Amino acid sequence: MTAKTPAQSAAGGAKEVPGFAEHFLTSDMDGLGPDGKPNGQTATFSGASKANATAESASSKMELSDDEQAILDGRDGPEKAKLMKILVRFGETFGATKLVDLGGAPHSNLYIGAPYLESLIVMLEQCAAAGLKAYAPYTVNPRPYDVYNVQNNPTEMQLIAEGYPLQMRLDAVHAQLGAPDLNFRSCACYIDDIGNAPKPGTPVAWCESSAVNYGNSVLGIRTNRYGAGMEMLCAMLGKAPRFGLMTDEGRKAKWLIDVKTSEEPDWGVLGTAIGRKCVEDIPYIAGVDKYFGGDVTNDNWHKLKYMGSATAAAGAVGCYHVEGVTPEPKEKGREMLAENFQTYVFDDKEQQAILDTFENLWDDPDGDPTAVFIGCPHCNYEETIRWAKMFVDALDAAGQEKLAIPAYIFAPTVTRTRALLEEPELASRALGAGINVTNMCGVSYSGMKGFSERVRAVTNSAKNRNYSPIRYFPDKKLVDIAVTGKV
Ligand code: F3S
Numbered sequence: 024m025t026a027k028t029p030a031q032s033a034a035g036g037a038k039e040v041p042g043f044a045e046h047f048l049t050s051d052m053d054g055l056g057p058d059g060k061p062n063g064q065t066a067t068f069s070g071a072s073k074a075n076a077t078a079e080s081a082s083s084k085m086e087l088s089d090d091e092q093a094i095l096d097g098r099d100g101p102e103k104a105k106l107m108k109i110l111v112r113f114g115e116t117f118g119a120t121k122l123v124d125l126g127g128a129p130h131s132n133l134y135i136g137a138p139y140l141e142s143l144i145v146m147l148e149q150c151a152a153a154g155l156k157a158y159a160p161y162t163v164n165p166r167p168y169d170v171y172n173v174q175n176n177p178t179e180m181q182l183i184a185e186g187y188p189l190q191m192r193l194d195a196v197h198a199q200l201g202a203p204d205l206n207f208r209s210c211a212c213y214i215d216d217i218g219n220a221p222k223p224g225t226p227v228a229w230c231e232s233s234a235v236n237y238g239n240s241v242l243g244i245r246t247n248r249y250g251a252g253m254e255m256l257c258a259m260l261g262k263a264p265r266f267g268l269m270t271d272e273g274r275k276a277k278w279l280i281d282v283k284t285s286e287e288p289d290w291g292v293l294g295t296a297i298g299r300k301c302v303e304d305i306p307y308i309a310g311v312d313k314y315f316g317g318d319v320t321n322d323n324w325h326k327l328k329y330m331g332s333a334t335a336a337a338g339a340v341g342c343y344h345v346e347g348v349t350p351e352p353k354e355k356g357r358e359m360l361a362e363n364f365q366t367y368v369f370d371d372k373e374q375q376a377i378l379d380t381f382e383n384l385w386d387d388p389d390g391d392p393t394a395v396f397i398g399c400p401h402c403n404y405e406e407t408i409r410w411a412k413m414f415v416d417a418l419d420a421a422g423q424e425k426l427a428i429p430a431y432i433f434a435p436t437v438t439r440t441r442a443l444l445e446e447p448e449l450a451s452r453a454l455g456a457g458i459n460v461t462n463m464c465g466v467s468y469s470g471m472k473g474f475s476e477r478v479r480a481v482t483n484s485a486k487n488r489n490y491s492p493i494r495y496f497p498d499k500k501l502v503d504i505a506v507t508g509k510v
Contacts, residue, residue, distance in 0.1 A: 114264025127221025291485025294333025
């Protein structure tokens, strides 16, 4: 049976899709920049560098174990058989010949209870009703709104009610399938407070471009970049097709990024540059190990978070290697470079050239800023405390009680609670000064209907800048903007 609806994908244009996959038609990437113009994206977003792949162009035949074949034949019920059918077809589309058993825990980016996701939510509900569950307790992206700390006003309450009518159903089905409570919602699922950080080499199926990117690169786990929903199929089967970033060959870098800036690079600008240059190929980044002192720690991880998430937003990079810093190049050095790799030099001039492309997209380009957004992906405890201190210290230096405009630090609720418990004095001063720690997704907030008419925001996240009309500034400048209310 063939679905009547054409699939709209940035990679392949309009295609007929098989009936069993007719509702899996959208991607979070539409090939458009925040200015609404095509951004030249040609990636498949799988991390497999196989542009324009379709189910019809399947290049392999999956060899299933007896157990997998039995599932496909319906031994464990019709729901699981359907999931297996989709997974096999998906794997064959990308040249996989076998499925691998997953370890660690899944991470899902199905977090928006919007009408366009209803078919996926129904599928999850049918699976839950049939008694299926993820193979391990799993983590989920943050909710798209925060009606307690940020959007506690009638206009946004109304927009939330209209935009996310399925949110409770989605949250409920996640709870049935094995996700923890909403306090643990975060895209930075690997931070200490959330704890989903599988051991290096563990095959998993994660969905959320920044988590996939950080997990593959810094944790050393093995996951492809899945479209929303595919990670849940894998989670309920405990299996994923082996291709792309799950293989040794697929993790080799086709680009050597030679960082030659005279000072520490702007990590978000560097990530944007790499994403635009490499699209979905893997970069091997040299020249920045001196900014990490040999190890990735809770105090310096954010540099990789902001760089990596920008590579995954400006491009579709699912994995990067940093010489002397991330696990695979630490072990194998430049063996991680593929044959015939290309070189891209990122120096002061290139950094400035990329920065010059970050246009002012505010509806009123000459207006004053109205909010500061910190963290996309979510902040960990150390980053949350560091930003709160930076704001409070700047206020003290200026002899001011309150910031001129509110600052929102995006972090999970468990991290917010920890800050209240461990740094009560700072937390109280920060809250009184207009510094809010919010558990929602910053990009969802900045993507709300009419956002740019209501808010002129500034951010430290090149990822958020990539998806929305928010302006990007370095940390010190952001503190200054928060205190003065002026750019
Ligand atoms: Fe996280 Fe939302 Fe940014 S899920 S990475 S805050 S887009």
